Amino acid sequence: MRHRSGFCCFVGRPNAGKSTLTNALVGSKIVITSDKPQTTRRAVRGIVNRPDAQLVIVDTPGLHRPRTLLGERLNDVVRSTLADVDVIGFCVPADQKVGPGDRFIAAELPALRKPVVAIVTKTDAASREQLAAQLVAVSQLGEFAEIVPVSATSGEQLDLLADLLVAQLPEGPPLYPGDVATDEDVEARVAELIREAALDGVRDELPHSIAVTVEEMQPREALTVVYATVHLERRSQKGIVIGPKGARLKQIGIRARTGIEQLLGRRVHLDLHVAVEADWQRDPKKLDRLGF
Ligand SMILES: Nc1nc2c(ncn2[C@@H]2O[C@H](COP(=O)(O)OP(=O)(O)OP(=O)(O)O)[C@@H](O)[C@H]2O)c(=O)[nH]1
Numbered sequence: 397m398r399h400r401s402g403f404c405c406f407v408g409r410p411n412a413g414k415s416t417l418t419n420a421l422v423g424s425k426i427v428i429t430s431d432k433p434q435t436t437r438r439a440v441r442g443i444v445n446r447p448d449a450q451l452v453i454v455d456t457p458g459l460h461r462p463r464t465l466l467g468e469r470l471n472d473v474v475r476s477t478l479a480d481v482d483v484i485g486f487c488v489p490a491d492q493k494v495g496p497g498d499r500f501i502a503a504e505l506p507a508l509r510k511p512v513v514a515i516v517t518k519t520d521a522a523s524r525e526q527l528a529a530q531l532v533a534v535s536q537l538g539e540f541a542e543i544v545p546v547s548a549t550s551g552e553q554l555d556l557l558a559d560l561l562v563a564q565l566p567e568g569p570p571l572y573p574g575d576v577a578t579d580e581d582v583e584a585r586v587a588e589l590i591r592e593a594a595l596d597g598v599r600d601e602l603p604h605s606i607a608v609t610v611e612e613m614q615p616r617e618a619l620t621v622v623y624a625t626v627h628l629e630r631r632s633q634k635g636i637v638i639g640p641k642g643a644r645l646k647q648i649g650i651r652a653r654t655g656i657e658q659l660l661g662r663r664v665h666l667d668l669h670v671a672v673e674a675d676w677q678r679d680p681k682k683l684d685r686l687g688f
């Protein structure tokens with residue numbers, strides 16, 4: 397059998413389960429996930445290495461109707477990624493009715509002239525009847541090379557999905573060394589782990605207002621000291637994130653540190669600061685500075 401290699405992009409509305417699916421297929425935690433919409437803000441590559449193929453999955457932000465400049469830039473990230481891949485995985489959750497958000501994306505796909513595999517995600521969260529109805533509803537959204545129901549959390553049908561995606565790749569040698577799971581740099585992953593911890597337990601507009609930057613990572617004896625900043629949009633949000641006597645910020649630090657220690661394979665001291673960057677989601681200069 398000839399070796400295949402190439403790129404697949406997961407698209408879908410916010411919260412469809414794209415990032416969880418990326419991690420499940422790659423087999424390690426490459427990207428952060430949360431129950432808040434618009435968790436992913438960058439295109440991140442996760443690499444599936446097999447003897448017969450190398451499948452590079454590009455996880456993208458959820459495509460949505462933007463309300464801020466950040467939202468517009470996130471959609472641009474998705475559209476520019478879509479132009480460069482071999483196959484598209486269109487994710488629709490099994491446990492929620494097909495809606496305008498899914499139709500909006502489905503309508504954009506034919507113009508790309510690429511094979512699209514429709515992926516019905518979160519099958520573990522839906523009843524048999526719900527799933528059967530969803531497969532029919534999704535089949536009516538467009539022309540798909542395949543329609544496959546999967547669960548990233550139970551692992552159901554993930555091998556089949558990988559086979560179907562690989563079948564759409566051109567023949568070719570591996571594009572990345574066989575032992576890496578992502579080409580994302582360590583500081584960016586550390587910043588994301590901190591943001592994931594900060595997202596836990598906050599509501600409404602606050603999740604969208606959080607951005608994290610890593611200022612410095614310094615080895616110090618057996619430790620790595622990480623200096624990072626949690627950026628918010630309003631002074632009033634500071635109290636919520638820091639919490640009474642700093643209790644919430646401390647929890648964020650503890651939770652993030654666990655993930656960072658796993659990533660680095662070393663003990664970590666995390667030094668977290670909270671700063672206000674007024675309305676950064678709408679300010680082009682601040683967005684540039686924060687890396688969007
Ligand atoms: N039950 C169940 N929940 C899932 C599954 N996959 C994802 N989820 C949950 O769905 C929520 C959203 O998951 P994400 O992977 O962050 O979704 P996303 O599509 O990447 O979201 P954005 O980055 O915001 O576009 C999280 O709470 C996940 O735990 C699944 O297979 N089964």
Ligand SMILES: [Mg+2]
Pocket residue numbers: 414415416428429435436455456457458
């Ligand atoms: Mg995501």
